[in-house]
Amino acid sequence: MSLLHPDARLVDAVTGDVLGGAALTAEVAAVTAALAGLTPGVVFARMSTDAAAVTRYLGTWDAARPVALLDPALPGRTLADLVDRFAPAVVLGLDARPAVGEAEKAVAEAPEGYREIGHPVLGRLWERETPPEFPPHPDLGVLLATSGSTGDPKLVRLSRSAVLANTAAIVDALGITGAEVAASTLPFFYSFGMSVLNSHLSAGATVLLESGGLTARPFWTAVNAYGVTSLACVPYQYEMLRRLRFDPAKYPTLRTLTQAGGRLRPELVADFHQRMAAVGGRLFVMYGQTEAAPRLTTLPAGRLADKIGSVGPAVPGGALSVRLEDGSETTEPGVTGEIWYRGPNVMLGYAETAADLALGDEQGGVLRTGDLGRLDEDGYLYISGRLKRFGKVFGVRLNLDDIEAMLRDRGPAAVVSGDDKVVVWLEGADEETARGTATDLAERLNLHWSGFDIRATDALPLLPNGKIDYRTLEAAS
Structure with missing residues (x-):
């Protein structure tokens, strides 16, 4: 199943170029066809915030090839190390640019065993000269790094069905329709950013491609110029918005804020809820992990005032419980323990080497989150911290x-x-x-x-x- 609705659109905030409908479908199909002529196996894609990166991602998905979404600001040496560890068949987006404000890192020459190609459709790429020793599992859809651009990250193995299940759940929970216009406030190689992209494109909505960031004046100019209806932000961005004295009344089309990516201070939840409510808008507080493709809960905007501090109930199709030190599980209100989640969006498992890409489901639909929390009498989750912090x-x-x-x-x-x-x-x-x-x-x-x-x-x-x-x-x- 495709992630792209026929009516979905991409809009470049800098140029004003619009890519949608039959034209967007055709560009994605061209990527899919081009990949058919390359070495089979996993695709690595450097994901900058532009239409070319998005069409490469969607075309790879439609080709039923697993795709790892990578930070375009990764140093060339780090990228080469990842290629050595995971032996992808193809590396796309070698000309991708990092976001504004990030240092551009030179991409190294093609590693041993790869050839560099200037492809007429796919752009500059590396192709593996021989098929990988370990063909990827047929259920594998997306790979995401666990630790940003630093360290020695594991890759989270998400099945195609997990990505589709979470995408549908978020469209349902947030009521996303084709009338929505979402701005790219988060990078697409980050699970929350990927989820915003997936959910809006699958609903036939518009995604505004803007990489300048919330502190840049052109971003807010674009919000009004292109009728942005929703912004997705992590806690640190809400701290910035408060310092910027964000006033939603200045942006008449903006009516939805969503938050995930860590715990937002309750006073900020209340603050932004009030700001949005004053203009007839909504704030949705959510909880997610990359290992769940990525969103686990959504606090309905209508319940936010009486559930301050909660991240809501499980998304449609999911279930929450609390695991105690004695190994038992409970949904009893008020009991604190490790949060466990069950649902169709749970990862297959982790990958640390190329051999792991061939593995199937190691989780059985169960995610031990490593977070501590409790449920209330309505099944709403309250998170209190990390198990190992x-x-x-x-x-x-x-x-x-x-x-x-x-x-x-x-x-x-x-x-x-x-x-x-x-x-x-x-x-x-x-x-x-x-x-x-x-x-x-x-x-x-x-x-x-x-x-x-x-x-x-x-x-x-x-x-x-x-x-x-x-x-x-x-x-x-």
Whole structure:
């Protein structure tokens, strides 16, 4: 089944070019036909925010070839390492450009065993000279990296049916129709960005391709010029919107905000709910993981006011439960444990090598999220932190997410574990704020203030998906 509705459109915010209907269908079909003449197997695609990248992705999907969506800002050496590990048959988008504001990284020469081609339809690409040793599993649809552009990421193996199931569930939960116009506020190689793309194109809606970002004036000009109806943002972007004094009344067509990609502070949920409600709009709070293709829950906008702090019930077709330390599972209200999810959108498993791409379903439709939470009497989920986000101070085990929650009134903050200390990174903190923060945490947690190392930063480091880059902070701590 295709991800592309016949009425879907792509609009380039810079040029105003529109690609839709029969013309878009034809370009996607041309990609599908071109791939038929290349080495069979997995396709790697560098996903910039432009129509060429989107048509390559859709055409690869229609060719029933698994596609890994990659950050175009990956250094050439990193891309070559991934190719060496996973032995894709084809690498597309070698001329893809990273988003505005990101350093462009040179792509290396074709690795050993590959030839470089300047294809008339597909552009510059690498083709494997021989078929891969391990043909991909026939159910495999999309591969997404687990850790942005840093580290040594595993790939999440999503089946075609999982991607389609979650796409349909989100169209249903958000009521997406062909009248919607979604702006590309998130990169398409990030699972939330991919989901926005999939759900709108499959519903026959329009996707506005704009890579400048929320802080750039041309972005907001484009919102009005092209009648954008919805924005999808992660928590850090909502922090930015508040600093920008976002007023939805300035954008008459904008009536829907969606949020996922981490926990949004309850006061910001209430704030943006009120801003949107004042103009007859909606805010949807969601919870997702790449391993679920990616969205697990949606809090209906109509229930948000009386469910502040919740991320809602499971998406259509899914089910939530809480697993306790004794191994039992429950849906009993108020019981806290690890959140488990069951649904048709759960991944097949992870891949760390090329051989793993041939594996089938290792999850059985069950996702152990690694997050802690509880359900209420209506089946609405409340997340309290990560199962493994802990540190020790003077032998006392502390939940780092709980400490971050204590710091909400101090602005953007990130907490990591140091050498018998908790290291707190605060944006824009001065010396007085640092001392006060250490004293406050010591009093609240009944520990000596020297167990808290408070550090100032101009801006918290972020992964390409907008989440805090804890690995970089840990390395600097």
